[in-house]
Amino acid sequence: MLKSPPQASSPRSAASPAPGASEVFQLLRDGRPRTRAELAQLTGLARSTVASRVDTLMTLGLVAPDGGAASTGGRPPSLFALNPGARVVVGADIGATHARAILADLSGRELAEEHRALAIGEGPDAVLGWLVGTVDTLLARGNRPPAELAAIGIGLPGPVEHETGRPINPPIMPGWDRFDVPAFVRTRFDVPVLVDNDVNIMALGERGFHWPEITELMFVKVATGIGAGIISGGTLQRGAQGTAGDLGHVRVPHADEIPCRCGNTGCLEALAAAPALVRTLSEHATGELATSQDVIDLVRSGDARAVQVIRQAGRDIGDVLATCVNLVNPSVIVIGGSLAQAGEHLLAGIREVVYRRSLPLATEHLRVAPSVAGERAGVLGAAVLAIDHVLSPEAIEAACAALSTG
Known part of the structure; x- marks a missing residue:
């Protein structure tokens, strides 16, 4: 809860x-x-x-x-x-190939859930059409009338302008650029619709449900891309344009010649994200490798080459995180995303470099831990996003003002 x-x-x-x-x-x-x-x-x-x-x-x-x-x-x-139980919210985590939504009360207690395989590339009409239909389903399963729905939180797998809820040049979301997500959803449900990128909502979900007393936390997602949600002073830090925490496109010196999908070379993502590890292991694997799950399966089987590659990916990520530790001084770094399922090998590589390269004072009490929420971090965080809006001082005062004029 x-x-x-x-x-x-x-x-x-x-x-x-x-x-x-x-x-x-x-x-x-x-x-x-x-x-x-x-x-x-x-x-x-x-x-x-x-x-x-x-x-x-x-x-x-x-x-x-x-x-x-x-x-x-x-x-x-x-x-x-x-x-x-006074109100309910819906939290939705929409990924590259999946969609999950929950109905929750104002304490975050889950009342109903729906999920399905759904490609973000099908476009906003199809994906958001599923979402608004699912909200109806969740309300019915939770036995709650639409009038009790207070807000909807949504996480998307790309850059989002948080103030407007519009995706901005999302690389894996064709047809979504600057699409007005809140306006689409509000044609069916006239409630606040909050939208953020997936790693930010994962940070909110992980902290809200598993590290509630921690005010300085970084959530690092290692999957097809690499990104971080940064919570400082108990508040999610989005940056001026919502791009704070984009670790995947930080330059790694020994990767100068490796091209990245962003157009630059030497990016961390091009070296240590899932597609890069698939390419590296495919050069020596006897079978066909295509996804992060293939990499995880190799690591779990004890394949020495796969273990070496995932450990080195951890070191490369640790190189970038060591700078982050010196800059923002988190108490906890949580490692999530699909490649985190590779277990301690990835975390060991990260810890090895972070503790060696960061300032001793910054790492004295630092914890580098695997995600507790796992694949549910995103949907839980989307619910937190909605709840925090509904229960914010500004929203409470607005409700009181409306009461006086109602």
Whole structure:
């Protein structure tokens, strides 16, 4: 279940009923029940103000009574907590050849799931057509009316302009360039639609469900491409144009002559991503190799050449990550993506170089760990993306303002 850290409160506004209700809500968002007195103590607000804000949040359905606290004499005080069932969200992870979507409540608890093989190359009409149909299916299976759907989060396997939700020059997504994904989905469901690239949502999913107390985390996806989702100060860092974490096109000195699909030479992706390893191993393999799974199968079978190649890929990735460690100083580096299934050989190569090349202080408590969420990291992160939007201070204040004019 998603464990959300407390978020910063928004500025108080005198225009809405129980102004600043989000300040109280963010304290209840972690699911821990609290009394009005506890909330007053934590916020420094008068009990009457806290009571008014709790009433507003209960009217919105976001907060509900949670039994009673232990009595110190007289009537026990009431407890209040997040009401995770008040709304639902859909998270969708759309990959190069697959699509997966879940229905979740506001705590991240999964209520229903759908997945199928689906090629992103079929184009946005076909892929998003499947998605909107699947949202209907998920709502029906979860026995939730469309009116309770609060947001939809989507991950795509290419660069995304997060502010607009439009893919920008995606290399493996023909027909998707600058396609208005949110507008397409909202023709069927008039709710916020949040779109990001796959590695960013994987970082959100991994952290939200498995490393909730970690504020400095890098999620590195090693598959057909190589990229990273960077969480710093508890916030996903997208960069000015949404391209932060594009490790695959960082230059690796000893790969100068190797061409990359981006048009340059010497990129990490051209040296250590799945297609590069398939090419390298195909030169010596007796059978035909075509996919990352073929590489993984060779490694798992104990093939010495495959083990050597995957270990060296780890070292090459480690070369780039060592610079990242010195720059952003993460506490945890999580390795995911299809090639992470090769096990400790890839991680051993990464650790070998990262710990040798990074500053000692930066690696003193650094953990390099395999993904816990695995192939579900993306769909979980898409749900987190939607939930974080629905429960953000800005969204709570907007709901309170709408309540006053409704």
